[in-house]
Amino acid sequence: MSEINEIMQQAKAAFEVYSKTTPAQRAAFLENIAEQIEAKREQLTTKAHVETHLPLPRLNNEITRTTSQLKMFAAYITEGSWVAAAIDNQPSKPDTRKMLIPVGPVVVFGASNFPFAFSTAGGDTASALASGSTVVVKGHSAHAGTSLLVYAAIQEAIRLSGMPEHTLQHVLGPGNTAGKELVMHPFTTGVGFTGSYKGGTALMQYAAAREKPIPVFAEMSSINPVVLLPDTLTQNAAALAKKLAGSVTLGMGQFCTNPGLLLGIKSPALETFLSELGEEVSQVTPLPMLHEGIHTNYQQGLTEMLPYVVYKGEGEPARAIAMVSAKDFLNIPHLREEVFGPFSLLVTCENKAELKKALQSISGQLTATIMGTDKDLAEHRDIISLQTSLAGRVIINEVPTGVEVNSSMVHGGPFPATSDARFTSVGATAIQRWVRPVCFQGFPDALLPEELQNANPRGIWRTVNNEWKNV
Structure with missing residues (x-):
């Protein structure tokens, strides 16, 4: 498409200017984006409600999360330590100075299940703009009007902030054509994606096939295992069931952190938990899913699980709980695949050894959760250690749905x-995806980036001859 080529040329030209802006200028720009979105809140939520069926309170x-992310990155780049500035100028040795710089034009794919926080002005876009990279957004067809x-x-924020006209551009069209061309374009330096395993791996293949491969940061698939330890089941079966039922069905299960897998050792308490969970999930009122494609995929996945379903609520989409033995779980590969919707599978294990085998058979996850009393946790340190090896975020006694936006959050995990x-x-550390380190050797002070100059007026934290200083 000649249109894509023109857009990427414009993104490249804008980068040459935008990447030279100061952190203060970019911070003001991000704050302006937040203000412009806030000013259109009612219009945006009304449109998104029509397009996605998501309730207005959720939208x-x-x-609020989207504007908060923008403001967080504004504060983060203003503080300055994120550039990881380092200076080594010891006598009789070369003067070397290092910092992180932006990579170039970035392509961001909007997510179907988050029309704001993971789409046009979402975290990928905010972090890339904060770094000094320009952005081309591939809007999602499920909420194209909202994206526009x-x-x-x-x-409007670009105009008010005096930023280059093409600092951020927007593209619509089929992902398998426009998306592929965006990823394959020689001016693209990185890709952000939130969506299906199929879509994410396709983008990875496009990026790897380029003459100059580029990174694709894709969030794709997770069943988010929850381990139910024996003592807490004995003491809290009903409360755990209620808590997890709310998490399984939150947003009709259309969260990437939905707890799609539960594991426990056989006991009367586990049976009580299953009965209570099934009752709670069955009573949840069904709501329309985001779009027909997601609904169809959910129905297909649920059909494959029907032989194991033990509780199923009336209406569409069906809210369902399935159960299998650990032996079947280990021997039937598709039981370990994601069913994106209001569904969870309970794996019943004969003993702790079988529980460990079941966990070891699971691929990389966004989250892994342990529900246990102090007694449980003391007796199952090996299970906790195993969960840590599986996921980017490990949780004790809370459900995985709900992701805080802060500097300590990890929303990622092994493939x-x-x-x-x-x-x-x-x-905040999402910005690290859109930067690369550069070492400046023998540069006079006047030619160095501000963060590396001897007379640095900003007073940021940096290492000087391997010691952290605020200079």
């Missing part, structure tokens, strides 16, 4: 949860 909360409204808000477990797509 309002998501807009957010894009209009960003355009296939994400394409690169070293990074997170949520929180």
